[in-house]
Amino acid sequence: MSTAITSLILAPKPLTAPTTTAETSADSAAPGDITIVRSYAGRGAVLHLHLQGDIDHLSAAPLRDLLAGAAADYSRLTVDASRVTFADSALLRALELWPRRGRRTFSLERPSRPVRRLLTAASVAARRMGRSAHC
Template identity: 45%
Template sequence: MFCNETALSTCTSSVGGILTPQRITVDASYGSAPRQYEYRGAWVIAASGEYDLASIAPLREALQAAARKYPMVVLDASAVTFADSAFLNLLILAHQTGPLCIVAPSRQVRRLFQVSGVDSVLKIRQTVTDATAS
């Protein structure tokens, strides 16, 4: 199966030597825009689903916009089911840009933080209230 890199929704497969277009169904949690809201003067971004190179853009845009507007950004990562190096890189860059706190990372995200060593660099709290209090 060959995928068009600029449009992940169309692919072709070779059936009997003939390339035929196919539709890819994408899970709603993959690449969807995160929920966002203000809490105690901080901007909270509640990420959910899977984050990799192909799906990181909505989260990146949300973090960049929040960093420009708010003195503190909180990322609720409790509903992140998969994250790879693109997610990790984004968080490190966001951390370098301004105050970022990660809240209640899922088991998979905690493991990624431990393996990479960023759990000692990023500010991690259990709740949004804890994150905005410190």
């Protein structure tokens, strides 16, 4: 049994069964929307998400909700972020909550340039905070 998820994340469909891959056009998303380009379940309760669009504090709430709903059925998350055009700390917050929902892990695959910049900035900030705590 499989279903395809190609809708905007702002109107998420429940992830109740493994999904097959389905492509959407980057032109079909409205500005500021996150789109699940592909979503499928792999072996061992792994959820794979391929995201595109802008991820900010306004658009990330549905992503957090989607991940919260999937947490009961999946223990590992992989996120392909190659088509993310903008990302702020809201993406980090959404992903940070995943492992807190139990023994879950995630990996961020193929981060786009905006996502890499965000990760670099977060890493630098974490190092600076660590240094100031030891002073």
